[in-house]
Amino acid sequence: MAELTILSSGPCTTIQDHGRTGFQAFGVPEGGAQDYDALVTANWLVGNAAHAGGLECYGGGLEFTADCSLAIALSGTARGSLNVTAADGAVAEHGAGRTVFIRAGDRISLAPMRDSNLAFISLSAEIDLPRIYGSQSTSVNARLGGLDGRRLADGDLRPLIPVKDRPAPRILSDCAAFFACPERLRVVLGPQDYAFDSQQTERLLDTNWTLTSKMDRMGVRLKGPQILHKHSADILSDGIVKGAIQVPGDGQPIIMMADHQTTGGYTKIACVISADLGALARLHPNRTVRFQAVTQQEAEALARQHAGIRRSLMVSHTQHSDRQQAGSEK
């Protein structure tokens, strides 16, 4: 059987797909690719189903090889690139957002990206791993899924089941604008914005927040002025959505990311809208970011608009069937 070998894993590379939907009542985190835009577009580039499993990589530094020919693609960045070193030592650089064909034994490396802290690499092969609750995604803190529920490590091997037919080459039509770093992340206030007076809500929206290096697949800790509670940071534990901005007693917000715990007992002042979750995940530590409030209804419209833009990137100029495939994405 063909095999994928991780030569160098970088700071945090995990196997991810769309995650586990519908089991949070059992404490099972949703998990899955932090950047849904990168997941779906990378998979489209290699002809996979939109939600197929691939490699999610924080901070670059990943190097891998496979002993079979494959189509691969990098997404979640406009300026990052894959360096492919052939057996004879020849090196070719391939930009993000396009199908790259590799031969057995080629070494592929992803350097740190200037425009994104997070990228997704799809392979035209199924990674041979069991599905738990319908997903191969790795939730490191829950030690669930992926390869033994952990980050990939140097030397890891994994059998691959390559697709039968070589996919047609594809290209994302305008990934530079789509994956550009936003000035602002939009939020919907609530569910517990009532636990703060209006001055504190203004402080949330008027501050240049710094994303600290305390970021992982569970959450991103922000640094800035203290957000003070009217009374207490504690609430009766309730369910949590991805993107929720939790304010614990120290007044320093934490944004809940894909592997967030399913319930919790801290106030959540606002939630980052789903259209901006990919952009949030791509931000480097020490970047600053501002929040802008929109209504829930506006956020829903923005989610639909965002999905429309994403679909518009995935239009092949060569094959009509590609358009249908892009349209079948959820």
Place this chain on the structure above:
Amino acid sequence: MTKPVWFPAGDRGLLLDLTGYAAQLDGLPPPKIRQTLTRQARRLGTLIKAEHKQTVTGITDIVPGLASLLIHYDPARTSAQTIKSSVSLLLDRLDENIPLPTRHWYLPVCYDDAAAPDLGDVSARCGLSPQEVIDIHCSTELEVAIMGFLPGLAYMTGLDSRLNLPRRSEPRIAVPSGSVAIAMDQTVIYPLDSPGGWNLIGLMPVPLFDSQRGEPVLLKAGDRISFYAVSRSDYDQIAAAYKDGRLAVQPTQETAENG
């Protein structure tokens, strides 16, 4: 019952707060009311799921909290407004007399010293002998109020007030999986080795989460739990039997419970 209040949770979530107090910050409801409202939230979740298959589309997950219900949805397929109107109709039908399915479990716990690093400390702080702590812990029926923190982790409420203690001031970096732990009016069992600040009083031999099991999660919200003490050798035998697949763990009974 107070009127439930809706709160947005981004564009993929809607939180129904059944206390209705939260917005006014009248303070948290007392335990008895909290329990009733938490059951109501579960009841509503069951109603939505039943209805979901017919009319309410676009709901992706329903997560009961303490006196609340979080509805996850897909904004590509529905909207908060649509969910609010359909769920409000169900709210009108919500009746405390609608039977709520519940399962009863009798779970073995080894309270031996090696399995219970905090039992001595707990007994000293509660002014009870270790045997009294064990007897009290085994004589109270607990209810899984909510799930969370880790896959399969059940927060069981209803701990006897004589055992109410805060969490440890210094959390442990590593708590072994299967640890039975108490704090406030609750008991938890750790489904995995993980950090934790609760008081460890025993070990339970059957994993709360096992991805190899047909149903990976053992306990669910609403389940009733009673513990019984086993010796270390019984504990080892049960753990080995489970591991070899000779022991299928089942709830003792399944009933419908009101209230």
